Structures are given as structure tokens and as C-alpha cells.
Amino acid sequence: MxxxxxxxxxxxxxxxxxxxxxxxxxxxxxxxxxxxxxxxxxxxxxxxxxxxxxxxxxxxxxxxxxxxxxVPGLVDMHVHLREPGEEYKETIASGTRAAVAGGFVAVACMPNTKPPNDSYTVTRFIVDKAAREGASIVYPVGAITKGLLGEELTEMGSLVEAGVVAFSDDGRPVMNAQVMRRAMEYSLIFSVPIISHCEDLQLSAGGVANEGMISLKLGLRGLPSIAEEVMVARDIMIAKWTGARLHIAHVSTKYSVELIRRAKREGLPITAETAPHYFTLTEEALQGYDAVYKVNPPLRTLEDVEAVVEGLSDGTIDAIATDHAPHSVLEKDVEFDNAAFGMIGLETALPLSLELVRKGILSPLRAIALLSTNPARILGISLGSIExxxxxxxxxxxxxxxxxxxxxxxxxxxxxxxxxxxxxxxxxxxxxxxxxxxxxxxxxxxxxxxxxxxxxx
Amino acid sequence: METHYRKKDLLGIEELSRGEIEHILEIAKSFREVNERAIKKVPTLRGKTIVSLFYEPSTRTKMSFEIAAKRLSADTYSISTTTSSMVKGETFLDTIKNLEAMKPDVFIIRHSQSGIPHRIASITPVSVINAGDGQHEHPSQALLDLLTVLDHRGSVEGLELLIVGDVLHSRVARSNIWAFTKMGAKVTLCGPPTLLPLNTLEKLFYGTQVKVTYDLDGAIPEADVLMVLRLQLERQKLSFFPSLREYSLLYGINSRRLQRAKKDLIVMHPGPINRGVELSSDVIDGARSVILDQVTNGVSVRMAILYILAQRGSEL
CATH class of the missing domain: 2.30.40.10 (Urease, subunit C, domain 1)
Known part of the structure; x- marks a missing residue:
């Protein structure tokens, strides 16, 4: 072996x-x-x-x-471990093995499991299972709203007590701005970040590929960059109003980067992550209709990729996270419209990030900060250093x-x-x-x- | 500074001076003895007409004013929304003008919207008592709360008042913040951030003795007086907090939580209480609770308010 x-x-x-x-x-x-x-x-x-x-x-x-x-063990602040509920795609045991093989000593797992992690009980299940079977440390992320429905807040106090380090409805946005405002306000009690999946569901409805030349040519329904950007703008404004700690997940567009850059310049406590596929691949990859490239947010244009890379290099984007989203052939080897969004990333994130070092865009220190020290700091966990x-x-x-x-x-x-x-x-x-x-x-x-x-x- | 209460109305605590507050409290103390007699009645307000308009449900306040008026021998009448011409579409200002034409001396008004007693007071020569307007003020409650604290602590000066719960929607909190700071107390407000708008509260009370915190267990050991607010249960639907269970865990007062409190801390609640939500039964019925003293003091305080306002005309 x-x-x-x-x-x-x-x-x-x-x-x-x-x-x-x-x-x-x-x-x-x-x-x-x-x-x-x-x-x-x-x-x-x-x-x-x-x-x-x-x-x-x-x-x-x-x-x-x-x-x-x-280097300090890498920290992936955005993965989907699929357990409980979809163990045929990934388990806590398999996902954390993929993590350590990719250099990650800790992962933060998103709550869109079945059932979703919106309760003390599910969080404890994940924490206990990870302690028994995990190869890496697992930090659960709790749901913002009950059932990820975007309507009523979860019992955030109980979730924090059970061990969550952040809140997110990842996979779905919190469409109701009032609910998002309440969530950010309520999170102030515990000083934990709200991780926002920025997507306006009305603007993205039915979309499967970045809206633009390629989607037009291929005849795929468009998922426009504004679906992401209007929500980035909204959540920055709500964060400013409430004083809450906001973290923007999987940044993929040029203007999202610009909005975050401006918010940071204003001194707002906002952080952001992107994933290797958003600084490595463009929408051109969709030419063969292979659903392995179907992901949400979708692969964007070269201009967007360049802006994301610039954000990584100038400090606008704080972290590289994989958004590791395992799916089986049942969800992926199907018609493009019917295929699930998402790609796995734990075992390729490091070399893809090092490519930016080789190109001279990131220093080795900056690359490791993006993969370890920064995500640890954002999640408030004592990793990301060698002491x-x-x-x-x-x-x-x-x-x-x-x-x-x-x-x-x-x-x-x-x-x-x-x-x-x-x-x-x-x-x-x-x-x-x-x-x-x-x-x-x-x-x-x-x-x-x-x-x-x-x-x- | 005004040392005697000479205003036509009692609309809120915000506009009162410490002297005016103390004047009302002194008179309230002098009426106490009437409430202990076998025959609880004095002829002080004989021939005075007092009309209550309660456009929102009330047990304590409505009954307390009614008993206070009757013990002073005033004639009392009351109107509620369901039995008034409001249901026929009459505006509240027309209602007031018509009632005014029957020559009453005092209106007592409770309304679910902020500012109604103030609008009424501005158009009628009749004295108006605000018995609670929306999320704005509830001055008689604050006065009876002050009297209760004075009974137990002798003075309010320098005391630490901790108000816990839904400050955002509470008229009791607003009136008490004004009342206790004017009397020299320090006030700490505590609750979930959704019900405690930190930035605006700090601006509103900038430079005063008012602090805001989300950390209840950190605040309790400092407090001399703990005032627990009623949680309006319908707020959960609006996502101000996730569940009654969690509210109770984070901001509910129970005897375990009070183990770190000062020995002589007293616990108050304006009622009606959600037992087991904002306040546990062992505290409600325990030795620190002065909740029923508040209710008893309510009658004396309201006698004083009615006396001062209804007598106003006779002094001239």
C-alpha cells in the first residue's frame, strides 16, 4: 500500500x-x-x-x-460529507480520508445532509461519528434556518453548544432578506460567522450554465452572474447594518470580487472564499455537455477567472475552499439539465493552488495562508500554525x-x-x-x- | 426643576422631571393607608367623571385604574373597541370629541398603536392618562415599579437595574429606562440582538447610564433589580428567535441562573407572565419576587395620578 x-x-x-x-x-x-x-x-x-x-x-x-x-495542516472550510443520509456518495470516514490525502487536517462540513444539520442531535451525530471514524478533524456547520427552508431560524444556541463553528444554508440562499437580517443579528450572541451561499433563486431559476455566449451557443439555460452578485451586495449591506461576521462562500464572478473588495476597504468584517475550479476552469469546459463540469455557481468566463485570481493575490479573497460535493453516477451520468450540481475537490485542491505559486501569482506563504491559516482564523479554530x-x-x-x-x-x-x-x-x-x-x-x-x-x- | 406635577396629562415618563416623579410617588404613599382600611373609600374625587378607553386587552392596568378611581369616589365609565361606535367606522378623534361634549374630567387610554394618547391630548382640554400606547410608553407601570423598588431598597440612586427580554417592542422597558435613569439608577438592557437593537439603543441613550449586553450570565451578578419583560410569543413566527425553548435557555430567568446574583436582588415582571418561558415558576413564587407588590402598588400610584389630574381644575 x-x-x-x-x-x-x-x-x-x-x-x-x-x-x-x-x-x-x-x-x-x-x-x-x-x-x-x-x-x-x-x-x-x-x-x-x-x-x-x-x-x-x-x-x-x-x-x-x-x-x-x-506547513500548518490545511483547513478546508467548505465540504459536503453527505453523512447522514447519502452515504452512497460519501461518508464521514471516506470524506475525511480524501481530506487527509489532500493535505487537509480539518474540514468544515455543510449542513445539507439528510436530515439537514439544523439540530443539536444531528450535530452530535456528526461530531461523534467523526471522533470514531474520522481521519481529519470535522467541524460541522449548522443550518441558518430550520430544514434549510429559509423561513425560521434554527436553535443556534443549541447548535453552538453541540459544536458547530458557523452557520450556513449552503446549497440554498436565505432568500428572505428579513430572515437573513435576523440570522445575522442573532449570530452576534455567539460571535460565529454566517456563511452565505449567494444566489438569487428567481434570477437563477432553471439555470444550469453561466449565462453568456457559451450558454447561448450550447442552448443551455443561463444562470447569470448577477444571481450571485445581487446577493453578495445584499448580504454585505445586511452585515454592515447588523455588525455581524459574514463570510461569502464560493465567489465566482468578477463583480462579486469587486463588491467584497469595496466592503473590506470600508473596514467591514467580511471574509470570502473561492474554490480551485473557479480559478482554474472556465465555461468553455461545458462544450462536451459533460455534467462533471456542472457546478453551482457555474464555471464562468476567463474575465471572471482572472478577477478571482486577482482577488486571491491581493487579499480580497481570504480562503481557498473546495466545496467538495460528491455525487454518484446516478446524479452525474445523466442529461445535463437533470444532473446534480457539484464536483469533488479535496484530493486536487493543493496542486491546483500551487499552480498559482508556480505562475508567480501567489507566494508560498500566501498560498498556505489561503489553505490553512486564514480559514482557521475565520472559523475561530486553533489551527493554521506550527508552534x-x-x-x-x-x-x-x-x-x-x-x-x-x-x-x-x-x-x-x-x-x-x-x-x-x-x-x-x-x-x-x-x-x-x-x-x-x-x-x-x-x-x-x-x-x-x-x-x-x-x-x- | 418642577417639584409639583402641574401638567394636564400623563403621557410618558420621558418628559417628566425627577421632581414631578417624586411628587406623584409621595402622594401615592399617602394613599396607601386608604387601601388597607376596612372601608376602602374616600370622597376626594366625588363628582369627577373618569372615562376609560381600552382599545387593547388588559387585566391589571384596567382594573387597577378602575379600583383607584372608585376608591376616590369618582364616577367611572369604560368603553372598549367592541362596544363603541369605532366598529361603525367613527374615527377615534370624533369619538373623543363626542365624549368630551359630555364633560368628563379624565380620559384613561390604552391603545395598540404608539402615539394615540398624545394625539388625543393635543385636541381635548380633558386630562389624558396614557395607560399604555403601542411600543412607546406605559408611565403608570414605571411609576409603580419605582415605588416598589423604593419600598424594598429605600432609594433608587446608584442601583443597577437589569432589564431582560424584548426591549424592542416593550413600552414598559422604555418608560422604566427613563424613570430609573432620571432617579439616578444605572440601567443594563439584555436580550437577543434581534430584540435589542444595539446601535440605535446606544445612540438613543448615548451619554446616559444605559448599557446594552447580550450576555445575561455576565450581567446578573451586577444587578440589584432584575426586571423581566414579557415575551410576545407571536414574535417567534417573525424569526426574532428560533424557539421558546432556546429563548428560555439563553434569556430565561430561573433559580439556577440567579445563584450568582446578589443576595438582595429583587425580581420584577409587569405581567402577564409566560410561566416557564421568560421566568420560571420557582422564581415567580420565590423569595426574590416582588411581582405582586408591584400590583398592589399599582392602585396607590394610579390613585395619585387620578387625584393630581382630576384636582387640577379645582385648584385654579
Whole structure:
């Protein structure tokens, strides 16, 4: 088994010296060569490169890393784990394995499960299941409204007590502005963000592809960028009025980026994320009517992609999140109009983001901030940094390792990946969650550890 | 500063001076003894005519004014929406003009819309008492609340009043914020942000002794007086809060929550209470509760108000 992933419970605690890594930690603005010592799962020491001197009494395996990146474990603030209710698409066990294989030590899962996570009971189910079977940490996101219907607020106090870190009706907007206003006001009690899926349902009704030249040519019903933008504008205004913490999910259009940029310039506490497909793919991908490219918000124009990339580079967009949305062939290998929206992303997000580093658009520090430190800060969780004395949450990355995407090798149950056959650069070698080794690729630089560390079962 | 109450009407606490408030309270205290007699009646307002117009349901306030008037020997009459010509389409101003033509001395008015008593007071020479207008003011309630706190604490000066609940829609809260700050108390308002518009409240009471917080458990240990507001249950439908259960968990007062309170904290509620929602039964019926003292004081305070306003003409 060249690449294996296991639950935190099964994973061995790590004691390894990572010799000669490139340590990139945006929380301290640190990007330098180092030796990192992990002892019994804790960050024991950070030394100058080749600075580790073994002591005879406690021999720790030394892994020669040849400049691989050692970064704070990645945090994906937007995934769909499909459990409870749609376990044929993904489970907490499979989704978190896909997460750690992609370098993510924690994921925030959206509440549009069956039943939706709008109650203490469902949140506890997810938290408990994740503790038993999860390979990464799972932070549930609670629903804003009961049943995701956009009408009545959920018992946010009980949800926070059960463990949610944010609220969202993701997959659906809160169409009623008054309800959104109440939700933002009410969220002030708990100081947790409201994550908004920005889509005006009247404007998007029936749409399956970005409204424009391509949708016109292909004869697909349009889902216009204004459907997103009017809601971004509305929610920014409601956030300004209420003083609430608003986070805009999956930003995909040029003017959404501009609206967020202006709001930030005004000093409003607004944050935003985008997904790799919005800075990598355009609507051109729809030419063959393959529903693997059907996603909501839809793939946009090159101009939108360029604006999203600019937003990532200038700080307008705070986080890269995958919006990992697993679907089976039952939902995807069907007529374009009937196919479900969404694509998986956990196992390809890192190399796609590193592509922006290679192009010189993002610095390595900025890329890791977008994938780890910033989303952790937005969710108010204590991840996204490498600190001596703290349990290790870390990802070891070989940034130059080139590989061909083959969804059949994914840990995710689903295969709806739009990057099948792509040659990508950058590969996760090892993922450590709470000091435990939950993922390793024994074919690469970690080969020497292959015989030492293996999951307990 | 005015030390005697000489206004024609009692419309709100906002426009009163501390002297005027104290004048009413002094007279209220002097009437108490009447309410303890075997024969609870004095001839003070004999020959005075008092008309009550209650355009909104009321138990305590309506009965309290009625008992107060009768104990002062005034003649009382009351009209409610269902039995008045309002149902035939007469405007409220025409109704008032017609009643005024029968030469009453005082109108007592309760209305679900803010500002109605003020409109009426501006067009009639008859004295008008606001018995609660919409979400605006309920001055007699604030005065009886002050009297109750004075009974238990001797003075209001420097006390910490904590008002919990639906401040946004509460006339009781508005009148009490004015009343207690004018008398030198500090006021903290607490409730869910949907029912406590922080920015506007802070602007409205900027520079006064009024604070706003969402953290009930943080506020309770500081309080000397805890005033719990009635939660209007229909607000849930409008998404001001998710459920009665959660409201009760976050902002309901119960004895567990009061374990961190000062020993001599007193608990008040203007009624009617939703038992088990904003206030648990063990607190309502417990040693800290002064809720029924409030009701008793209501009669004396309303006797004082009626006395001052109905006597006004005779002094001249």
C-alpha cells in the first residue's frame, strides 16, 4: 500500500525528525529551511537546517526531506460529507480520508445532509461519528434556518453548544432578506460567522450554465452572474447594518470580487472564499455537455477567472475552499439539465493552488495562508500554525512531484472530478492530525518510514 | 426643576422631571393607608367623571385604574373597541370629541398603536392618562415599579437595574429606562440582538447610564433589580428567535441562573407572565419576587395620578 489513510484513532503518534524541510508558517510569516522535530505528536523543536543532533538514549527516526514543504495542516472550510443520509456518495470516514490525502487536517462540513444539520442531535451525530471514524478533524456547520427552508431560524444556541463553528444554508440562499437580517443579528450572541451561499433563486431559476455566449451557443439555460452578485451586495449591506461576521462562500464572478473588495476597504468584517475550479476552469469546459463540469455557481468566463485570481493575490479573497460535493453516477451520468450540481475537490485542491505559486501569482506563504491559516482564523479554530509545544497539525508536501489525476485512486467514494487525466504538480507526502500520522505516501520521500509507521489496523 | 406635577396629562415618563416623579410617588404613599382600611373609600374625587378607553386587552392596568378611581369616589365609565361606535367606522378623534361634549374630567387610554394618547391630548382640554400606547410608553407601570423598588431598597440612586427580554417592542422597558435613569439608577438592557437593537439603543441613550449586553450570565451578578419583560410569543413566527425553548435557555430567568446574583436582588415582571418561558415558576413564587407588590402598588400610584389630574381644575 503505497498511499494509506486511516482514522485518527487508528493512527500512530509521530516521533520523527523532518530534516531539511522548507517550513512555511503564515501565522508567524515564516518561510525558511529548518529541521522540525516532532516528539510523541508534539512539535518538539524547530532547528536550523541539518541542525538536529541525535541523542543516544532516545533515537527518533530522521527523515531526509530534501526541501519538501512542512506547513500548518490545511483547513478546508467548505465540504459536503453527505453523512447522514447519502452515504452512497460519501461518508464521514471516506470524506475525511480524501481530506487527509489532500493535505487537509480539518474540514468544515455543510449542513445539507439528510436530515439537514439544523439540530443539536444531528450535530452530535456528526461530531461523534467523526471522533470514531474520522481521519481529519470535522467541524460541522449548522443550518441558518430550520430544514434549510429559509423561513425560521434554527436553535443556534443549541447548535453552538453541540459544536458547530458557523452557520450556513449552503446549497440554498436565505432568500428572505428579513430572515437573513435576523440570522445575522442573532449570530452576534455567539460571535460565529454566517456563511452565505449567494444566489438569487428567481434570477437563477432553471439555470444550469453561466449565462453568456457559451450558454447561448450550447442552448443551455443561463444562470447569470448577477444571481450571485445581487446577493453578495445584499448580504454585505445586511452585515454592515447588523455588525455581524459574514463570510461569502464560493465567489465566482468578477463583480462579486469587486463588491467584497469595496466592503473590506470600508473596514467591514467580511471574509470570502473561492474554490480551485473557479480559478482554474472556465465555461468553455461545458462544450462536451459533460455534467462533471456542472457546478453551482457555474464555471464562468476567463474575465471572471482572472478577477478571482486577482482577488486571491491581493487579499480580497481570504480562503481557498473546495466545496467538495460528491455525487454518484446516478446524479452525474445523466442529461445535463437533470444532473446534480457539484464536483469533488479535496484530493486536487493543493496542486491546483500551487499552480498559482508556480505562475508567480501567489507566494508560498500566501498560498498556505489561503489553505490553512486564514480559514482557521475565520472559523475561530486553533489551527493554521506550527508552534513548539503544541500538538502537531501539519502537512508535508513535495511541491515538484508530478502526477496524473486518476479518480479511481481517490479515497473519496465519488468520482465526479473535472480534472481526470490532468497532470498536476505538488503531492501530499504526509498528513499529521493532532500528532497522529493519518496519511502517508510511502512511494515518495517518506519511503524510509514505510516500515516504521503503519496504521494500527 | 418642577417639584409639583402641574401638567394636564400623563403621557410618558420621558418628559417628566425627577421632581414631578417624586411628587406623584409621595402622594401615592399617602394613599396607601386608604387601601388597607376596612372601608376602602374616600370622597376626594366625588363628582369627577373618569372615562376609560381600552382599545387593547388588559387585566391589571384596567382594573387597577378602575379600583383607584372608585376608591376616590369618582364616577367611572369604560368603553372598549367592541362596544363603541369605532366598529361603525367613527374615527377615534370624533369619538373623543363626542365624549368630551359630555364633560368628563379624565380620559384613561390604552391603545395598540404608539402615539394615540398624545394625539388625543393635543385636541381635548380633558386630562389624558396614557395607560399604555403601542411600543412607546406605559408611565403608570414605571411609576409603580419605582415605588416598589423604593419600598424594598429605600432609594433608587446608584442601583443597577437589569432589564431582560424584548426591549424592542416593550413600552414598559422604555418608560422604566427613563424613570430609573432620571432617579439616578444605572440601567443594563439584555436580550437577543434581534430584540435589542444595539446601535440605535446606544445612540438613543448615548451619554446616559444605559448599557446594552447580550450576555445575561455576565450581567446578573451586577444587578440589584432584575426586571423581566414579557415575551410576545407571536414574535417567534417573525424569526426574532428560533424557539421558546432556546429563548428560555439563553434569556430565561430561573433559580439556577440567579445563584450568582446578589443576595438582595429583587425580581420584577409587569405581567402577564409566560410561566416557564421568560421566568420560571420557582422564581415567580420565590423569595426574590416582588411581582405582586408591584400590583398592589399599582392602585396607590394610579390613585395619585387620578387625584393630581382630576384636582387640577379645582385648584385654579
Amino acid at each position: 503505497p498511499r494509506w489513510a486511516c482514522s485518527i484513532k487508528e493512527a500512530p503518534k509521530v516521533s520523527v525528525v523532518f530534516q531539511n524541510v522548507r517550513l512555511i508558517d503564515p501565522s508567524t510569516n515564516r518561510d525558511e529551511e529548518a529541521d522540525v522535530v516532532i516528539t510523541n505528536g508534539l512539535i518538539g523543536d524547530i532547528l536550523r537546517p541539518m541542525g538536529y543532533r541525535p541523542s543516544s538514549e532516545k533515537a527518533i527516526p530522521v527523515l531526509s526531506c530534501n526541501g519538501s514543504w512542512f 513548539i509545544g503544541k500538538p502537531a497539525f501539519a502537512t508535508l508536501i513535495d511541491p515538484n512531484h508530478e502526477w496524473v489525476v486518476n479518480p479511481d485512486e481517490f479515497f473519496s467514494i465519488s468520482r465526479n472530478c473535472p480534472f481526470k487525466g490532468w497532470s498536476l504538480r505538488g503531492r501530499v507526502q504526509m498528513t499529521i492530525v493532532d500528532g497522529s500520522l493519518v496519511f502517508m505516501d510511502t512511494d515518495g520521500i517518506c519511503a524510509p518510514l514505510g516500515n516504521i509507521y503503519a496504521p494500527r489496523s
